[in-house]
Amino acid sequence: xxxxxxxxxxxxxxxxxxxxxxxxxxxxxxxxxxxxxxxxxxxxxxxxxxxxxxxxxxxxxxxxxxxxxxxxxxxxxxxxxxxxxxxxxxxxxxxxxxxxxxxxxxxxxxxxxxxxxxxxxxxxxxxxxxxxxxxxxxxxxxxxxxxxxxxxxxxxxxxxxxxxxxxxxxxxxxxxxxxxxxxxxxxxxxxxxxxxxxxxxxxxxxxxxxxxxxxxxxxxxxxxxxxxxxxxxxxxxxxxxxxxxxxxxxxxxxxxxxxxxxxxxxxxxxx
Amino acid sequence: xxxxxxxxxxxxxxxxxxxxxxxxxxxxxxxxxxxxxxxxxxxxxxxxxxxxxxxxxxxxxxxxxxxxxxxxxxxxxxxxxxxxxxxxxxxxxxxxxxxxxxxxxxxxxxxxxxxxxxxxxxxxxxxxxxxxxxxxxxxxxxxxxxxxxxxxxxxxxxxxxxxxxxxxxxxxxxxxxxxxxxxxxxxxxxxxxxxxxxxxxxxxxxxxxxxxxxxxxxxxxxxxxxxxxxxxxxxxxxxxxxxxxxxxxxxxxxxxxxxxxxxxxxxxxxx
DNA sequence: CTTGACTCTCCCGCCGGGGGAGACTGGAGG
DNA sequence: CCTCCAGTCTCCCCCGGCGGGAGAGTCAAG
Numbered sequence: 001x002x003x004x005x006x007x008x009x010x011x012x013x014x015x016x017x018x019x020x021x022x023x024x025x026x027x028x029x030x031x032x033x034x035x036x037x038x039x040x041x042x043x044x045x046x047x048x049x050x051x052x053x054x055x056x057x058x059x060x061x062x063x064x065x066x067x068x069x070x071x072x073x074x075x076x077x078x079x080x081x082x083x084x085x086x087x088x089x090x091x092x093x094x095x096x097x098x099x100x101x102x103x104x105x106x107x108x109x110x111x112x113x114x115x116x117x118x119x120x121x122x123x124x125x126x127x128x129x130x131x132x133x134x135x136x137x138x139x140x141x142x143x144x145x146x147x148x149x150x151x152x153x154x155x156x157x158x159x160x161x162x163x164x165x166x167x168x169x170x171x172x173x174x175x176x177x178x179x180x181x182x183x184x185x186x187x188x189x190x191x192x193x194x195x196x197x198x199x200x201x202x203x204x205x206x207x208x209x210x211x212x213x214x215x216x217x218x219x220x221x222x223x224x225x226x227x228x229x230x231x232x233x234x235x236x237x238x239x240x241x242x243x244x245x246x247x248x249x250x251x252x253x254x255x256x257x258x259x260x261x262x263x264x265x266x267x268x269x270x271x
Numbered sequence: 272x273x274x275x276x277x278x279x280x281x282x283x284x285x286x287x288x289x290x291x292x293x294x295x296x297x298x299x300x301x302x303x304x305x306x307x308x309x310x311x312x313x314x315x316x317x318x319x320x321x322x323x324x325x326x327x328x329x330x331x332x333x334x335x336x337x338x339x340x341x342x343x344x345x346x347x348x349x350x351x352x353x354x355x356x357x358x359x360x361x362x363x364x365x366x367x368x369x370x371x372x373x374x375x376x377x378x379x380x381x382x383x384x385x386x387x388x389x390x391x392x393x394x395x396x397x398x399x400x401x402x403x404x405x406x407x408x409x410x411x412x413x414x415x416x417x418x419x420x421x422x423x424x425x426x427x428x429x430x431x432x433x434x435x436x437x438x439x440x441x442x443x444x445x446x447x448x449x450x451x452x453x454x455x456x457x458x459x460x461x462x463x464x465x466x467x468x469x470x471x472x473x474x475x476x477x478x479x480x481x482x483x484x485x486x487x488x489x490x491x492x493x494x495x496x497x498x499x500x501x502x503x504x505x506x507x508x509x510x511x512x513x514x515x516x517x518x519x520x521x522x523x524x525x526x527x528x529x530x531x532x533x534x535x536x537x538x539x540x541x542x
Numbered sequence: 543c544t545t546g547a548c549t550c551t552c553c554c555g556c557c558g559g560g561g562g563a564g565a566c567t568g569g570a571g572g
Numbered sequence: 573c574c575t576c577c578a579g580t581c582t583c584c585c586c587c588g589g590c591g592g593g594a595g596a597g598t599c600a601a602g
Contacts, residue, residue, distance in 0.1 A: 004501070007568090007579075007580075008579085008580070009578090009579060009580080014490070014494060015494075016490070018559080018560085019579095019580085020558095020559060020560060020561090021558080021559065021560095023559095023581090023582095024558070024559060028558095037567095039567095040566070040567060040568085040580080040581070041566090041580080041581050041582075042567075042568085042579090042580060042581075043580085043581090046498075046501065047494065047497045047498050047501055048494075048497070048498030048499070048501050048502050049498070050491065050494030050495070050497075050498055051491070051494055051495045051498050053494075054491035054494060054495070057491075058380070060558090061373070061376065062373045062374075062376055062377040062380070063373055065557080065558090066557085066558075082381060085377065085380060085381050086381060088377065089374065089377050089378065089381065092370065092373055092374045092377060093374065095370060096367070096370045096371065096374055099363065099366060099367045099370055100367065102332070102333045102334055102363055103333075103360065103363045103364065103367055105332065105333055106333040106356065106359065106360050106363060107360065109329070109333070109356060110353060110356050110357060110360065219285070219287075219325075220321065220322065220325035223285065223286075223318065223319075223321030223322055223324075223325060224321070224322045224325070226318045226319070226321075227317075227318055227319030227320070227321055227322045228319070228322075230275070230317065230318055230319045231319050278548075278549080278599090279548085279549070280547090280548060280549080289590080289591080290549085291589090291590060291591060291592090292589080292590065292591095294550090294551095294590095295589070295590060299589095308598095310598095311549080311550070311597070311598060311599090312549080312550050312551075312597090313548090313549060313550075313598075313599090314549085314550090331589090336588080336589090337588080337589075
């Protein structure tokens with residue numbers, strides 16, 4: 001009846017939706033103008049459409065996708081609407097949590113001084129040692145659990161031999177466990193020199209790096225060391241070791257310190 | 272030297288970056304392979320590139336844009352890197368705050384029961400009243416401040432007349448202030464009936480709606496009422512009023528209640 | 543030589559519009 | 573009646589950071 005038809009510009013100012021957005025919503029079947037002049041294509045809105053426009057504006061302001069706004073405005077059942085909104089709330093919460101995770105991660109990065117790429121690789125001499133050891137065949141999938149049990153076994157053996165650990169436990173990778181393949185790893189715990197019945201571990205010159213964080217983020221540390229070795233023209237000469245400098249039982253995963261050592265041939269400017 | 276060139280698939284698994292991503296980073300000049308076969312186009316990476324790849328992965332994990340990662344990895348000054356990271360942290364914080372705002376807004380929406388579109392319009396009779404009033408010429412830009420001062424003036428006048436307010440203050444829009452245009456508004460405070468020297472406000476049948484929230488979000492309420500009037504075939508017959516049901520001095524903006532009344536011709540099924 | 547697993551380039555899609563080109567049109571003034 | 577200007581139209585490209593897939597070429601093992 002009342003043909004107070006409003007052109008798109010004025011309707012845009014009324015609804016605080018951009019002209020582009022209004023045209024887009026028209027194309028998406030979300031908010032069709034009351035009339036479209038077939039000759040000129042001009043869109044004419046009615047004052048009463050401002051309510052729907054406002055609802056759309058509000059829902060877009062909480063980042064509800066266009067399609068879901070269309071669905072939501074389609075049904076009148078307030079309970080269903082509540083359910084849709086709640087579903088979206090969960091999405092927003094998830095996104096919020098993700099953003100928080102990112103922010104915290106970034107703050108950790110900044111705290112570390114932005115040592116993104118080259119947490120210092122150092123060269124050092126590792127003296128020979130007597131170790132209690134067990135060799136296991138594992139894949140990257142089973143390694144965590146197997147290592148836990150293995151160290152338990154070793155500690156038991158040390159105890160029955162009347163000795164005690166004198167340094168941090170470590171692990172020797174005799175095979176490359178690059179991607180899902182199986183391989184041998186040797187679990188070691190140093191014991192007092194000369195304790196009979198245990199293996200003698202030779203000393204070595206190693207390129208070393210300390211990784212801080214959960215075990216499953218250690219791969220980059222390996223790549224950094226191997227990359228460093230290559231770039232500095234050194235030659236690897238033995239299986240790498242991983243030394244557990246603190247205890248996962250008492251320290252948060254973020255604080256875990258793990259040293260990665262790659263034996264290399266001596267020589268070069270070992271500072 | 273060491274020509275341990277790694278094809279893209281293996282490097283992808285090593286670095287936990289998708290093949291698509293690696294190709295993209297190559298195209299963006301972010302991580303070029305050590306060698307590209309000119310004949311086949313095959314990309315070959317070197318183990319040492321895993322460190323840079325890892326840095327990229329980490330920085331992408333905190334959603335730093337590609338271009339800025341390139342810049343950041345370009346310069347070695349750790350202080351500058353820290354500054355760039357901090358700048359990004361501020362961006363993340365801003366985004367987080369925005370997400371939180373959305374979530375809180377959505378929760379408010381849900382609490383209200385999802386009355387997005389039709390906060391109930393009611394028809395009612397407004398009795399005549401005696402009011403102390405002042406008429407101002409304002410635009411939408413100046414209205415907030417002008418109304419504040421105007422009500423101060425009126426309260427002063429009421430005091431000197433020995434009367435006192437008996438109902439919520441309101442405002443009559445004699446002109447449409449649709450978009451930046453100037454117009455006359457009348458500020459009114461009801462006083463006891465028959466107080467001499469004040470204006471008599473006629474009664475009316477009105478379509479009414481209550482808006483909850485900040486004043487500057489009130490436009491949609493107007494549109495809902497005018498839309499309702501149009502859809503229900505009623506006829507507007509006078510300037511609209513805005514009644515301030517609670518006090519912006521003592522109530523948070525989100526809790527403000529403002530009633531919008533549009534006089535309409537009597538008749539119809541006034542429930 | 544064949545086979546199968548990799549890899550290449552190129553193009554489209556996403557999401558919600560923004561920016562701009564080039565062509566029309568509605569209403570007001572003369 | 574014409575003119576003029578602001579408003580409007582459609583169409584196309586752009587944003588980010590890849591993912592998906594087509595169609596073709598390539599490497600290594602049997």
